[in-house]
Amino acid sequence: MSKPRKIALAYSGGLDTSVILKWLQDVYQAEVVTFTADIGQGEELDHVRPKAQQLGVKEIFIDDLREEFVRDFVFPMFRANAVYEGEYLLGTSIARPLIAKRLVEIARQTGCDAIAHGATGKGNDQVRFELTAYALWPEAKIIAPWREWDLNSRERLLAYAEAHGIPIAKKKDGGSPYSMDANALHISYEGGGLEDPWWCPPDDIWRLTVNPEDAPDEPEYVTIAFERGDAVAVNGQRLSPYGVLDALNRLGAKHGIGRLDIVENRYVGIKSRGCYETPGGTILLKAHRAIESITLDREQAHLKDDLMPRYARLIYNGYWFSPERRALQALIDDTQTRVNGEVRMKLFKGNVYNAGRRSQDSLFDATLSTFEDDRGAYNQKDAEGFIRLNGLRLRTGAKRDRR
Incomplete structure (x- = not known):
């Protein structure tokens, strides 16, 4: 991949992407455009613009995608009652295609020749971002710093941030914060x-x-x-x-x-x-x-x-x-x-x-399901033939096994 001149970065303003922003500028010597999606995280966005400006970013996109997120991604998913492995309601998973979709749009709009994200090489998000990008921009050039650099721990990221004057909120005890989405x-x-x-x-x-x-x-x-x-x-x-x-x-x-x-x-x-x-x-x-x-x-x-x-x-x-x-x-x-x-x-x-x-469209019929007098709505004798026909293969198999 030829060295990109201008990179669109999916930027949250957190530890990982703040370090990535500076790292892209230093390593690739490229102009960076940042995109932050407001998909309902609220106050977390307050610090995004000043932090990006502090790091020299000229084109900063912060888009309110809350309605689009719920209408076009969350609701279609809930129509399917989607649950992963019996428990997980896919809160992170369903947000990634929207973020990546808008990142590609901004990259093309601003003349970028590459996009970058902060997903690690161990996680699912790298796959979600990049599969979406390829589906919408087949020629996309993608930079994934976690697959390139040696800042492979949160302690090293924090040290890098401190060395480059990047402000990061820490836990009161001084340890690394949880990775949150x-x-x-x-x-x-x-x-x-x-x-x-x-x-x-x-x-x-x-x-x-x-x-x-x-x-x-x-x-x-x-x-x-x-x-x-x-x-x-x-x-x-x-x-x-x-x-x-x-x-x-x-x-x-x-x-x-x-x-x-x-x-x-x-x-x-x-x-x-x-x-x-x-x-x-x-x-x-x-x-x-x-x-x-x-x-x-x-x-x-x-x-x-x-x-x-x-x-x-x-x-x-x-x-x-x-x-x-x-x-x-x-x-x-x-x-x-x-x-x-x-x-x-x-x-x-x-x-x-x-x-x-x-519901006006209910299929529930109390005259059929009642334990009281159903006034002839259901002929219980019909169940005998129904059961015998459905049991035919079981009876046939049992006779064979007995032989």
Whole structure:
């Protein structure tokens, strides 16, 4: 790869990308354009512009992508009820394709001949960023400093930052901070003591949610309205996609909902331990499945459940812009045309419970499911032939085995 003249950097303003910014300037002698995505991390963005300016950056992009993030990435994913390895709600995974998409747009807009990111050579994010970039800009030149330099520990990064006058917030005890990623869907924590899977993190690690033990002693009920599989209102108030998730985040955080401590399998083959807080997403997933339970045909629901683990892996592994994810999305979205109605959820001490669901498009028929007089709506004798036909292969096999 020829030496680039101008590089667009995905810049968070944290330890890694602040060091990368200076390193790119020194090693490549190139002009650097920074891009920071506002996808709901809030106050973390306050320091981004002055820090980039301090390091000599002239073109600084800080884009508010909160609505696009929830509308075009989070909500489509939740239509699929996507969960990776049975627990992880993909909060980091689903943000990367949007960030990489906008980074490519800015690079081309500003005449950059390369892009750079701060993902390590051990993690999933390098794959997510680069697969997205190649899908949208096949000729992209990509610089991944973690695969080039020798600053391969947080201590070395901190030393580099100190030597070059790059301000970095440290923990009060002077140790390295956790590696954290925050957006409108979640916040994640890695590194530090979490690298020991037996170590139990202290309560002060959590930043979004109250300790479930300290949550209110009375449950709270929330009603969520859905249209075509997407949440559109909370407690009767119609909101934008980001507004819905923000409202659910506040409610979930208040009741200690959405904490997770898992060891997951990274795409590159490494097991990784992380803690996550996804308060609004945890409520939303439960509510979406509840409204689907009365509006989806049985085989639609079962087909979605069969496909969901593969869909989740595609997102986790960085294939959001792949043809197979698009094909699955088209199928999933087709199932959502009648997923309309309201769900009432009970929030209490870190838990979410279904407390009612209703829909004009409901397939639930009380005259069929009742244990009382069904007034002839269902002929129970029909079940005898149904069972005998479905048992035919079992009886045939048993006779063979007996022989």
